Amino acid sequence: MLQEGQTNLRSLFEKYLHTQRIFKNKDVLRHSYTPRELPHRREQIETLVHILVPVLRGETPSNIFVYGKTGTGKTVTVRYVTEDLMRISQKYNVPVDVIYLNCEIVDTQYRVLANIVNHFKEESGVEVPLVGWPTDEVYAQLKKVLDMRERFVIIVLDEIDKLVKKSGDDILYSLTRINTELKKAKVSIIGISNDLRFKEYLDPRVLSSLSEEEVVFPPYDANQLRDILMQRAQEAFYDGVLDEAVVPLCAALAAREHGDARRALDLLRVSGEIAEREMAPKVTEKHVWKAQEKIEQDTMEEVIKTLPLHSKILLYAIVLLDENGELPANTGDVYSVYKDLCDYLDLEPLTQRRISDLINELDMLGIINAKVVSKGRYGRTKEIRLNITPYKVKNIYRFEETLRPLISVSMLKQRRLFYG
Numbered sequence: 001m002l003q004e005g006q007t008n009l010r011s012l013f014e015k016y017l018h019t020q021r022i023f024k025n026k027d028v029l030r031h032s033y034t035p036r037e038l039p040h041r042r043e044q045i046e047t048l049v050h051i052l053v054p055v056l057r058g059e060t061p062s063n064i065f066v067y068g069k070t071g072t073g074k075t076v077t078v079r080y081v082t083e084d085l086m087r088i089s090q091k092y093n094v095p096v097d098v099i100y101l102n103c104e105i106v107d108t109q110y111r112v113l114a115n116i117v118n119h120f121k122e123e124s125g126v127e128v129p130l131v132g133w134p135t136d137e138v139y140a141q142l143k144k145v146l147d148m149r150e151r152f153v154i155i156v157l158d159e160i161d162k163l164v165k166k167s168g169d170d171i172l173y174s175l176t177r178i179n180t181e182l183k184k185a186k187v188s189i190i191g192i193s194n195d196l197r198f199k200e201y202l203d204p205r206v207l208s209s210l211s212e213e214e215v216v217f218p219p220y221d222a223n224q225l226r227d228i229l230m231q232r233a234q235e236a237f238y239d240g241v242l243d244e245a246v247v248p249l250c251a252a253l254a255a256r257e258h259g260d261a262r263r264a265l266d267l268l269r270v271s272g273e274i275a276e277r278e279m280a281p282k283v284t285e286k287h288v289w290k291a292q293e294k295i296e297q298d299t300m301e302e303v304i305k306t307l308p309l310h311s312k313i314l315l316y317a318i319v320l321l322d323e324n325g326e327l328p329a330n331t332g333d334v335y336s337v338y339k340d341l342c343d344y345l346d347l348e349p350l351t352q353r354r355i356s357d358l359i360n361e362l363d364m365l366g367i368i369n370a371k372v373v374s375k376g377r378y379g380r381t382k383e384i385r386l387n388i389t390p391y392k393v394k395n396i397y398r399f400e401e402t403l404r405p406l407i408s409v410s411m412l413k414q415r416r417l418f419y420g
């Protein structure tokens with residue numbers, strides 16, 4: 001018995017051992033990797049260098065506001081330029097500190113201030129706890145710590161819109177004015193955002209000091225994405241395993257989306273992973289299409305997780321109709337199942353008009369398809385279809401306490417809900 005088991009085990013592993021290896025170094029395709037060169041960002045790099053170079057002459061550089069859509073290389077370019085600035089400033093004996101904060105995580109005034117103070121903790125011996133001090137005191141410490149000696153401090157606030165949406169713009173007001181209260185140190189801010197409407201949230205005074213200089217990152221086109229991918233592919237894959245069509249297809253698909261280099265790199269990596277799992281000798285176009293499908297589904301699952309409660313219940317109503325073979329359905333059909341589900345969960349249902357808005361939102365997010373069709377003299381109605389497989393929605397709800405009871409609800413043709 002034991003011997004038989006061992007043989008099986010060996011054959012299971014050997015099957016994979018002798019297959020063609022696809023990745024030479026997969027890390028090169030990960031988001032955290034900083035490439036040595038950044039194709040098609042020469043203009044933005046030059047502009048940033050131009051704005052920051054006064055530091056080396058002992059002058060305070062302007063604050064910079066960097067914006068552009070997601071995956072256009074904002075973060076990687078700012079890191080690339082500031083790392084070079086740190087290197088060169090040592091040569092010129094100019095003390096420069098760059099503090100990088102991601103405001104998706106560091107999302108309150110207190111945390112921003114505390115993180116800056118703590119950046120200097122070895123030098124100052126001061127460490128602010130992550131909660132607990134009055135904000136004024138953290139601010140006072142910040143000024144003291146910064147001013148311990150002459151230096152330039154560049155604070156990079158990535159995803160700055162998240163900070164402002166969560167905690168307002170007081171912190172930006174303070175930071176953009178802090179130089180008037182410092183004697184030795186000089187502070188400059190680099191704010192990065194992919195929300196192009198973010199400026200509307202800012203007090204005009206904050207906006208004008210934050211965006212003394214603006215650097216725009218336009219989306220990449222398919223050719224540019226191809227160059228970016230080619231450069232990475234050489235390091236990431238073994239020679240000859242990438243079919244010629246793979247990189248151009250990844251580039252074209254990501255360009256169609258919105259010129260997102262992150263999406264292009266994800267497509268290339270996931271295509272390779274799928275080929276590896278299938279034990280294919282090469283990565284081909286077929287793997288790219290599968291990768292596209294997988295990424296779309298994964299993204300949609302992430303979006304579903306963050307929907308508000310009533311949108312989730314509404315989506316479940318559509319899932320039930322789908323399982324019952326009743327799609328496409330119209331708003332009225334969906335609303336009646338939604339109302340029953342609310343009853344079951346002991347929740348007050350929203351009005352049909354509100355649900356109609358939420359249907360449009362789900363449509364915009366690509367989770368459902370709600371097409372308006374004309375019914376001749378009966379007016380217009382919506383035809384609602386589902387864009388995700390029902391079991392994926394159920395798998396998500398299984399982990400949510402409020403929604404878990406819905407998993408045991410099923411529906412018969414008469415549109416009556418059955419529980420259990």
Ligand SMILES: Nc1ncnc2c1ncn2[C@@H]1O[C@H](COP(=O)(O)OP(=O)(O)OP(=O)(O)O)[C@@H](O)[C@H]1O
Binds near residue numbers: 030070073
């Ligand atoms: N010109 C480029 N050359 C090489 N890699 C690039 C280039 N532009 C972007 N990338 C890569 O694409 C990915 C996304 O880039 P980055 O994180 O800088 O985008 P972003 O504009 O900051 O996006 P977001 O607004 O979503 O944070 C990273 O892995 C980055 O290394």
